[in-house]
Amino acid sequence: MGDEFSRIARYLAPLAGPEGLGLIDDAALFTPPCGQQLVFTTDQMLEGVHFIPGDPPSLIARKLLRRNLSDLAAMGATPLGYLLTTALPPGTDESWLAEFAEGLAKDQAEFGIKLFGGDSSSALTHISLSATLIGFVAPGEALRRSGAKPGDDIWVTGTIGDAVLGLQARQGTLHDPSGYLTDRSMLPTPRMGLRLAGIVSAAIDVSDGLVQDLGHICRTSNLTASIHAHLVPKSPAAALLGENYLEARLTGGDDYELLLVAPPGNADRLVTACGVLPITRIGSMSRGVAHVITLDQSGSLISILQPGWQHF
Amino acid sequence: MGDEFSRIARYLAPLAGPEGLGLIDDAALFTPPCGQQLVFTTDQMLEGVHFIPGDPPSLIARKLLRRNLSDLAAMGATPLGYLLTTALPPGTDESWLAEFAEGLAKDQAEFGIKLFGGDSSSALTHISLSATLIGFVAPGEALRRSGAKPGDDIWVTGTIGDAVLGLQARQGTLHDPSGYLTDRSMLPTPRMGLRLAGIVSAAIDVSDGLVQDLGHICRTSNLTASIHAHLVPKSPAAALLGENYLEARLTGGDDYELLLVAPPGNADRLVTACGVLPITRIGSMSRGVAHVITLDQSGSLISILQPGWQHF
Numbered sequence: 254m255g256d257e258f259s260r261i262a263r264y265l266a267p268l269a270g271p272e273g274l275g276l277i278d279d280a281a282l283f284t285p286p287c288g289q290q291l292v293f294t295t296d297q298m299l300e301g302v303h304f305i306p307g308d309p310p311s312l313i314a315r316k317l318l319r320r321n322l323s324d325l326a327a328m329g330a331t332p333l334g335y336l337l338t339t340a341l342p343p344g345t346d347e348s349w350l351a352e353f354a355e356g357l358a359k360d361q362a363e364f365g366i367k368l369f370g371g372d373s374s375s376a377l378t379h380i381s382l383s384a385t386l387i388g389f390v391a392p393g394e395a396l397r398r399s400g401a402k403p404g405d406d407i408w409v410t411g412t413i414g415d416a417v418l419g420l421q422a423r424q425g426t427l428h429d430p431s432g433y434l435t436d437r438s439m440l441p442t443p444r445m446g447l448r449l450a451g452i453v454s455a456a457i458d459v460s461d462g463l464v465q466d467l468g469h470i471c472r473t474s475n476l477t478a479s480i481h482a483h484l485v486p487k488s489p490a491a492a493l494l495g496e497n498y499l500e501a502r503l504t505g506g507d508d509y510e511l512l513l514v515a516p517p518g519n520a521d522r523l524v525t526a527c528g529v530l531p532i533t534r535i536g537s538m539s540r541g542v543a544h545v546i547t548l549d550q551s552g553s554l555i556s557i558l559q560p561g562w563q564h565f
Numbered sequence: 566m567g568d569e570f571s572r573i574a575r576y577l578a579p580l581a582g583p584e585g586l587g588l589i590d591d592a593a594l595f596t597p598p599c600g601q602q603l604v605f606t607t608d609q610m611l612e613g614v615h616f617i618p619g620d621p622p623s624l625i626a627r628k629l630l631r632r633n634l635s636d637l638a639a640m641g642a643t644p645l646g647y648l649l650t651t652a653l654p655p656g657t658d659e660s661w662l663a664e665f666a667e668g669l670a671k672d673q674a675e676f677g678i679k680l681f682g683g684d685s686s687s688a689l690t691h692i693s694l695s696a697t698l699i700g701f702v703a704p705g706e707a708l709r710r711s712g713a714k715p716g717d718d719i720w721v722t723g724t725i726g727d728a729v730l731g732l733q734a735r736q737g738t739l740h741d742p743s744g745y746l747t748d749r750s751m752l753p754t755p756r757m758g759l760r761l762a763g764i765v766s767a768a769i770d771v772s773d774g775l776v777q778d779l780g781h782i783c784r785t786s787n788l789t790a791s792i793h794a795h796l797v798p799k800s801p802a803a804a805l806l807g808e809n810y811l812e813a814r815l816t817g818g819d820d821y822e823l824l825l826v827a828p829p830g831n832a833d834r835l836v837t838a839c840g841v842l843p844i845t846r847i848g849s850m851s852r853g854v855a856h857v858i859t860l861d862q863s864g865s866l867i868s869i870l871q872p873g874w875q876h877f
Contacts, residue, residue: 272605274709277785279639279769280606280700282707285597293584293681294592295648295697301689302652327591336607338695340614369605377613377691383650383684385607385697388592395594397586457591473589 257373260347264354270334270367281336281370289389292330296320297383305423306379310349312439313382314356320460321386322364323443323509327458329396329450330388332364337371340381364445394450401455401474401514407536408513410444410527412488413463417505418498427498433490441509444530452522455514462504462561466512467545470538474514477541483550486533499555503547506562514538569685572659576666582646582679593648593682601701604642608632609695617735618691622661624751625694626668632772633698634676635755635821639770641708641762642700644676649683652693676757706762713767713786713826719848720825722756722839724800725775729817730810739810745802753821756842764834767826774816774873778824779857782850786826789853795862798845811867815859818874826850 266276272283285291298317300306318335325332337357341349361367369387419438422429429435449456455470463485467478482499491502513532515523524532547555578588584595597603610629612618630647637644649669653661673679681699731750734741741747761768767782775797779790794811803814825844827835836844859867 277781278710279636280604280642280698282640282702283603283605284704285603291595291597291603292592293595293648293697293699295650295682295695296684297650297652297686297693297695299652299686299688299693302687324591328594330592336605336697338607338609340609340611340693370607372608372695374609374611375614376611379689381609381611381652381693383607383609383695385605385648386592387605390594392596398590469589 260350261373264350265368265371268354268357268361268368270369272334272367272369276370283369286389288392290392290395292325292328292388292390292395293385294321294324295383295385296324297381300380308439310352311356314353315360315440317382317384318357318360318364319441319443319509321384322445323441323458323460325386325388326443326445327396327456327511328390329394329456330390332366332386332388332445334367334369334387336369336385338383339371340374340376342376342378342380396449396453396456398455398457398470399473401470401476401538402516403476403538403540405454405514405516405538406520406534407467407478407480407538408515408523408532408534409459409486409510410530410532411510412486412491413459413508413510414491414498414502414505415488416441416507417501418491418494427494429490431490433488438507441507443509444511448526449513452519452526453513453515457512459508459510459512460506462506463512464503464545464547464557465561468560470512470514471543471545474538475543476538477544477546478536478538479546479548480536481548482555484533484535486531500557504557504559504561572662573685576662577680577683580666580669580673580680582681584646584679584681588682595681598701602704602707604637604640604700604702604707605697606633606636607695607697608636609693612692620751622664623668623671626665627672627752629694629696630669630672630676631753631755631821633696634757635753635770635772637698637700638755638757639708639768639823640702641706641768642702644678644698644700644757646679646681646699648681648697650695651683652686652688654688654690654692708761708765708768710767710769710782711785713782713788713850714828715788715850715852717766717826717828717850718832718846719779719790719792719850720827720835720844720846721771721798721822722842722844723822724798724803725771725820725822726803726810726814726817727800728753728819729813730803730806739806741802743802745800750819753819755821756823759838761825761838764831764838765825765827769824771820771822771824772818774818775824776815776857776859776869777873780872782824782826783855783857786850787855788850789856789858790848790850791858791860792848793860794867796845796847798843812869816869816871816873
């Protein structure tokens with residue numbers, strides 16, 4: 254690899270927006286959009302924790318951005334740009350950084366964002382990455398986890414559980430002949446651009462596991478959530494695997510679908526707002542202890558031991 | 566340790582400002598100060614790269630914030646808040662996080678900032694940390710690296726080279742009887758709050774090494790910088806070490822002093838703006854190739870092989 258500054262100039266500076274000042278200053282300079290609130294979120298991806306050594310650098314870059322973009326989507330925000338930290342162990346080939354930057358460039362174009370700034374470092378042994386995304390939302394229009402009301406319906410976009418099944422396929426414990434589940438695990442699609450303010454009462458993205466993430470809405474809204482496991486939508490590729498893996502699908506996370514709570518009277522507006530994106534009603538909120546009840550088709554309780562992913 | 570969410574609630578949520586929404590939402594919600602530009606910067610600290618395993622968690626936390634604060638100071642910005650990522654290996658004692666949070670709290674109070682949000686993860690083997698700082702500056706008042714003019718003077722705040730000598734003291738290769746150099750290495754003082762807009766033509770903080778950081782001003786301003794090594798201010802503790810270590814002091818970095826370039830006619834205003842903070846003229850800018858010339862007391866060239874810290 255060339256020196257640190259020539260690497261930045263070659264691979265990262267072309268990704269910078271005017272806010273990045275060519276990545277030659279101490280910090281980024283940003284004029285906030287007039288009359289808007291800003292939304293900030295940050296997420297990291299560590300080799301051996303969030304991705305597998307040898308994963309394609311381009312997909313790692315895009316997943317790093319998309320996990321953060323999904324947090325903005327869950328707040329109803331429009332993305333603007335990001336700051337990036339990279340720490341690469343000595344001996345990392347320059348092609349790694351080139352492909353990583355290609356992935357960033359692709360998703361910058363797809364999601365209309367620019368690099369504002371960052372920090373690059375060496376690492377001891379494993380790659381360590383983080384991104385801070387900056388977006389905006391009209392004042393009062395940010396979606397929150399805390400607004401759910403008794404009687405509200407619980408909805409999810411897309412299909413749930415593909416990513417954890419894709420990870421298992423990559424680990425060799427199940428068969429994914431189409432590669433669909435693997436793709437969903439490696440390159441999620443954040444559900445950007447839905448105009449849900451005034452329609453949903455609470456929102457979160459499914460990053461750590463459906464049951465655990467819904468539990469956050471329960472706690473912040475102080476309500477019980479009841480979901481019907483058989484209603485939780487599955488992809489055709491997941492359906493091919495039969496009825497096994499139910500608990501994995503409900504708790505696996507990494508899908509980056511939106512979990513939305515809305516009054517029953519808003520159902521039509523919600524479906525319309527989602528356009529071509531499928532959305533499925535899976536349960537409802539009620540008064541009671543702040544936790545999630547999972548029911549099978551007969552109405553019997555399904556016991557779930559570990560509701561989602563936690564870091565040790 | 567308790568689970569991830571109870572650790573966040575216990576140690577980090579008390580640090581959050583209203584923008585952090587109690588650290589229970591997907592992202593932070595921030596209303597920008599009216600009519601200001603925002604300044605964003607991010608820096609990471611990795612165990613074994615930026616700090617020594619076993620360093621006090623409170624000092625690691627404060628240095629993480631201060632390195633970022635120094636970047637805001639170099640842009641003339643006032644800090645507001647930050648996002649934090651932490652990745653801790655399994656088996657990290659809960660007291661580590663408690664002391665880390667105490668350090669954050671101390672510097673939040675000292676510098677008037679709040680936690681806006683973040684991400685916590687497990688790590689494989691070593692601690693990995695990053696912070697993104699958010700500040701503001703009046704439109705047009707941001708200090709840049711690119712504005713130096715021929716004939717401008719080069720100044721530095723405080724003393725240069727203490728941090729690298731402190732690191733050497735910690736490594737046992739030199740003697741630091743007062744502990745001053747060690748303290749400067751572990752807990753730098755960012756030079757916040759100086760009102761330098763309209764006085765200096767270029768600014769950067771000394772993070773990677775005086776010669777290398779001045780080189781950034783040379784390249785972005787397309788000028789030659791000449792500095793006189795004997796004028797570069799040293800602390801009493803560094804002076805005790807005699808004339809050795811000159812190159813280390815000029816290239817070691819990690820001091821987080823400000824390197825300022827200003828027209829000679831602004832010298833009085835610059836000194837006044839720095840108040841009780843000592844500031845020393847060490848050279849001047851001239852037309853020529855964009856590089857740094859270092860001279861000794863007799864005016865002879867000092868050859869410097871490696872102008873500063875680079876990540877592999």
